[in-house]
Amino acid sequence: MFTKIQALGAAGLDKLEAFGRSGIILSQAVFAIPGRQAWPLFIQQLYSVGVLSLIIIIVSGLFIGMVLSLQGYTILVDYGSEQAVGQMVALSLVRELSPVVTALLFAGRAGSALTAEIGLMKATEQLSSLEMIGVDPLRRIIAPRFWAGMLSLPLLSMIFSVVGIWGGMLVGVDWLGIYEGSFWSNMQNSVDFSEDVVNGLIKALVFGVAVTWIAVYQGYDSVPTSEGISQATTRTVVYASLAVLGLDFILTALMFGDL
Amino acid sequence: MRIRGLELAVGFFMLAGALALLVLALKVSGLTLSEGSRSYKVYALFENIGGLTSRSKVTMSGVKIGHVTAIVLDEDQLMARVEMAIDSNVNYLSLDSSASILTSGLLGEKYIGITTGADEEMLQDGDFIEDTQSALVLEELIGKFLFNEATE
Amino acid sequence: MSYLDDSIIDIRQLSFARGDRAIFDAVDIRIPRGKITAVMGPSGTGKTTLLRLIGGQLKPDQGQIVLDNDNIPALSRKELFKVREKMGMLFQSGALFTDMSVFENVAFPIRVHTDLSEQMIRDVVLMKLHAVGLRGAADMMPSELSGGMARRVALARAIALDPDLVMYDEPFTGQDPIAMGVLVNLIARLNKALGHTSIIVSHDINETLAIADYIYLIADAKVLAHGTAEELRGNGSEQVRQFLDGLPDGPVPFHFPADDYLDQLMQG
Ligand SMILES: Nc1ncnc2c1ncn2[C@@H]1O[C@H](COP(=O)(O)OP(=O)(O)OP(=O)(O)O)[C@@H](O)[C@H]1O
């Protein structure tokens, strides 16, 4: 009985310690003064983290927008208010679905890749090698990846929104025959730039920090074996997804809770 | 050469992001660049606001001229004090305008409709609209109806 | 003991443990300046660990590692990176950066720490690659190299900046006899020409003894013996004899510490 409680306490302390360590790593990476070569490294990471995630983001955005439109139509048409489809699609995308779904896809697509890459660099002693050459891996490897991830997610999320709304319009206007004028005007009346769009962006930014942080930390802290890296990769996806959903609730409560 | 292509792709990515933001601002949320967000504040006291919330629209003859920015309970009057932001180009609302809480459709959202009066003076920033009509509450209507039936 | 009068590294009372197992137990090691020092011992005794301790990648539990008046374990992160510019290390696994070509790998330390022109970097890199016989492989990616080739590229990278102290972790493993001969000569020649200090970890006794000025034999968390090749050959100790002659049985255990073999078999 006591040993179980003790084990629980030990596990808790372990987690807390890991959290503290990851915080130290994050701060060292974030506040590292960029060196001469920082810019090309950052561009390189924007490419592999951001550009390479575009396809999956665009395709998912398109389909989610189309499905939302279709589902919204079948419900709203019963009340004769199918013009509100545009408003519904836009609001749910901009406020909620774009940041969350983008972050989840990002965790699976880019986060896991980051963890595996960094873990493998550790396993093949490339990180040690950097250290011995006198280059801080936190600056050279972690920092550009972190910044690139943090910047990419809001961009991807906005692209997701636009593509999703376009998909919603394709289904709603072109296929189901909602009058285009009311589709847009309803949307414009209900979507507020500073409340909805900006808040959605803030969410995406917070998710970007969380997902990238978890991904680089898991890679940096992984056990340098093939098993250890595969576990770290799984952990990245699981922890990042949970973090995104949890943070989303908190942020939503803070942003829209008083409505 | 490889680096060039990569930089190009990243450049396009940034551009796509910026463009998306522009679309979200102009096309989706209907932000207009020229008008800006200049507006003036007008207040009104209501007995009952029904389901009115902040950000509900304020209209005149069905045309949107502003939105509700805050709703608080006025401690002196014990009524709901609604703060509205009216677009500053709508500067022809007379001081004796009336505001009523309306519903779009049977189950639709609540909004404020404003009708102007005949006064020479116009509403200024910070003024109160005196003549208000509260939301119709279904339960009260039914209650009244039953009460009328009973007294007959 | 004339070699030890001028030492670049002075390790005093160094203790380091992995879990419960002591890898080093209060050992003293001094590395003579400008010479080639070999560190030898059975597999798993902590030779790589020693190099990592010197490089500041591991912190000892106790003791000092003084490199030119800097006590490595006590340095701040920033000072440590400064000190490491004076070191070059060839990792046991090579540890090339897989996202860069062979050329870029060797050029990397030069780019990071100097402001040389592109032309000069090119010259230096080709020179280093030529020295390890891989000038022709400059444009290949690390994934296209054989294990032995990768190690030679890593060696070229370790000496790219002409550091004061070069640590070679098993540079000869996986090399054919010709390459091995070339590398042995290369290490000896570099040492003479540039006057830097070399530490070699190796199991190739004859090659190593041929070029090493000074040798440390470590086993069982202790320094078993140290001295010049002559002194070691003349060492009467049974353990030293066993290691130098490569005999399977003797006081130095071939096996990693374990329970009694028979007992363990019977248990199953
Ligand atoms: N990351 C680690 N965690 C736990 N124990 C380790 C770790 N790395 C090494 N060890 C242990 O430390 C001991 C010394 O390892 P080290 O790599 O220094 O050996 P070595 O002398 O270089 O051996 P070899 O000649 O085979 O390369 C080994 O017995 C190993 O069990």
Ligand SMILES: [Mg+2]
């Ligand atoms: Mg080793």
